[in-house]
Amino acid sequence: MVLSLTAGAAFPQAHNVSSGYQKPTDPQVIENLEQWQDMKFGLFMHWGTYSQWGIVESWSLCPEDEGWTQRKPEHGATYNEYVKNYENLQKTFNPTAFNPEKWADAAKGAGMKYVVFTTKHHDGFAMFDTKESDYKITSPKSPFSTHPKADVTKAIFSSFRNNGFKIGAYFSKPDWHTEYYWWPYFPPKDRNVNYDPEKYPERWEKYKQFTFNQINELTSNYGKVDILWLDGGWVRPFKTIDPSVEWQRTIKVEQDIDMDRIGTMARKNQPGIIVVDRTVPGNWENYVTPEQAIPEHPLDIPWESCITMGDSFSYVPNDNYKPTKKIVETLVQIISRGGNYLLNIAPGPNGDFDQAAYDRLAELSAWMDINSSAVFATRAVAPYHEGAYYYTKSKDAKVLNVFHLSEGEQYQAPATFEFTVPAGFIPKQVRVLGYKGKVKWNKKGDKIQVQKPKGSLNYATVIQLDTK
Structure with missing residues (x-):
């Protein structure tokens, strides 16, 4: 399947839509997908320690010479100094205004029906209480760890679930913090693993187990989870690389983390869970995910465009939020072509949205109060x-x-x-x-x-x- 896209913006993590979609055969997954396609409109949230610097999420740690990876000199004169200062953001992250019920109420009013939250981005900082790492919001190193809702993933999932939302856990397959992915023996070269997993199989096996264990935690300890949204498509079997896609050509080594094992475990923990192994065609990409873009033509498979309300997926002070008219138009264009709209709003370092985001959601609410019957449970x-x-x-x-x-x-x-x-x-x-x-x-x-x-x-x- 070759798709042309109507782009909203160019972004570093922009993904192609993979070909070779395989329709799920599990009846519970099929039913869950049907319900999800009825929902049409979801909330995406990128949130982590990086919000304190107001920078693009995670990418400044990546030693690629691209515009989105540029590091600000005031955050470190050298790469190693920068990484140290970035990781020390854990010690100052204290989002005391965090109130997930407020988010859920605003999102529900605007007609949103499901939420996808970044439980862990590429930087490896866990926004949940993982036992696999101390690089997490619930660590004593983080001042927010003493807060009653320190496990923000649990609090977010609970608040949105109580408001009738389907729950989606975003999880990054690559983890640039753990020694099992970026081994300190070598400097990182780019976004990929910095050693050859086939040359060091024991180290890669530890990474596979590390990843398996964290996803097991998310699908075991956090109530009902409806969607496992896996990002970082360069972590994939080497045989699945599409050489026509520029970023996939940078993958030089085998990075198979055994999605069959992970997906089977997730389905055992959460029967019927939708698994979205982005850009990796096969059994575990249950829907496709164009990013910051809308397919120019309808697709006959389940799909979702993830698009930011502002200019950035992560919090940027004084971000340029799209007018409500533009958001409505984007929703209409997406649903007319058979897709879902996952609208990203980035919480700030204080733990809340900008007022401008709430204003847009309130305006959407007034429009949805009138027009929702034409939006939800519809088809192209x-x-x-x-x-x-x-x-x-x-x-x-x-x-x-x-x-x-x-x-x-x-x-x-x-x-x-x-x-x-x-x-x-x-x-x-x-x-x-x-x-x-x-x-x-x-x-x-x-x-x-x-x-x-x-x-x-x-x-x-x-x-x-x-x-x-």
Whole structure:
């Protein structure tokens, strides 16, 4: 499968969408995926010690000469000094404003139905109480460890689960902190393991067990987990490398961590769990994950675009948050092509979102209160998108939803909406969501004209057709 993407931004960890999707056969996984596809809209959160410096998550530790890996001189004059100072952020990370119930309430109001939280990013700092490492938020080295909700992963999962969310655990397969991945005997060269696992199999075996144990903890000790979202696709069997993808060409050694063993364990702990081994085609990539981009055409497999609300996945002071109109438009474009929208908001070092993020969620809430029936439990339907109009249908195909979007900062509705009715749909009733009065409409051939009711709507108009 070769996909063209509509990019939102260029990012270091941007991923291709792998080909060769394999549909799951486990009935519980199939059912979970179906429910997840009904949910459409989720919250992603990148959060760690790096938020204190307001820098891109983890990547400045990576010795690659790219724009996103640049280190600020004030954080260390040499690489080794920088790494030491970065790791010492553990000793000052104290997010005392942490209140996951506040996040869950705001996200639920905005129509979000599932959450994916970064339990561990590439830097190896665990935002959960792992027994495999002392590099974690619950360590006595971290001042927040005395807080009643020091195990922030447990608190986040509990708060969102209590609000009806599906729970997703993001976990980085590479870990740049442990000696089993970046062996101190050698300097790290790039994002990959810094030794040859086939030359040092005992060390790699320890890394495999380390990874297995941490994922076992996450899927055993944290209540029901619905999604295991695995990042760091360079940790993969060498035979799965796609040489047409630039970043995959940098993988020079075998980095197989035995996903069959990990996935089987996760399913034993959490029957029906969706496993997302990003960019690695096979049994354990249950849905695909374009990043900061939307496929230009509908996909006939489960997929999710992860896109930031600001410019960055991690917290940056005074970030440039997207207008609510843009967020609504992105949601409409994604669901019309059959996907889910995973919107990232980055908590700050104090443990809270910026007020601007809450403002966007509140504005989304007002729009969702009116239009949610056209968003959730829907599926893509041809022609998907024509001009300013985007389509979804109810799963039983008895309701057709037509979204109208407009250019510019403010939404502008035409005096008359005119759009194609997909083949097989015969409208018997037409309504404009948000208006209680009768709507004037007529049908000519395969076109429908709908007169705009009086009043105004924010961000987009949704026309809903009951069909015979």
